[in-house]
Amino acid sequence: MKAIPVSTTINGDPHEFLCTADETLLDALRNRLGLTGAKEGCGTGDCGACSVMLNGRLVCSCLVLGAEAEGAEIATIEGMADGDDLHPLQRHFIDHAALQCGICTPGILVAAKALLEKNPEPSDEELRYWLAGNLCRCTGYDKIIRAVQSAAAEMRGA
Known part of the structure; x- marks a missing residue:
């Protein structure tokens, strides 16, 4: 399967990664970018363990394709703390x-x-x-x- 290049902003920082057409945003965050805070609990959008903000909307990242992150602003749990200061x-x-x-x-x-x-x-x-x-x-x-x-x-x- 052909790799799709994706450029996005995650927690205020620019990121680029390659993903397959069927790869979820959750898998791209965890496996391609090392952002393992979002968890896969169900894979069907029922549990919320993989919740992230995508362009200001709360979404289950297991239901969003990684390619849909192209040009998007994403906020994950990793961006919640301010350095060593917890939110x-x-x-x-x-x-x-x-x-x-x-x-x-x-x-x-x-x-x-x-x-x-x-x-x-x-x-x-x-x-x-x-x-x-x-x-x-x-x-x-x-x-x-x-x-x-x-x-x-x-x-x-x-």
Whole structure:
């Protein structure tokens, strides 16, 4: 199968890679670019473990072809921290014990950040609705909701 050249911006940095026509963005991120934060949980877009931002939209990278990243802006979990300083969401996930095995955590963090950028003060109901596409089988959702609400309050300066 012929290789397709892709030029994209990931976490603010330009990247170029080759992929096949049937290769997913998730596979390109993990296997071609070494960005292993997004995980494959289901491969069908049902679990959210592979969530990334693509041109400002939250997407399951297992459902996007790598070639569709041509000219796109992508944000992954690897771009969330600022150097050695964790993003408030990351810190609050640790503080509230809102993670265990770590498979779902990157996708939930990317989704939560996307929500807080659109709505910095979501209700619990809005937060639960927004994160409904991210499945967690270890932690349970109460700790996750508390962590996101606590981070949101910090980010608003409350």
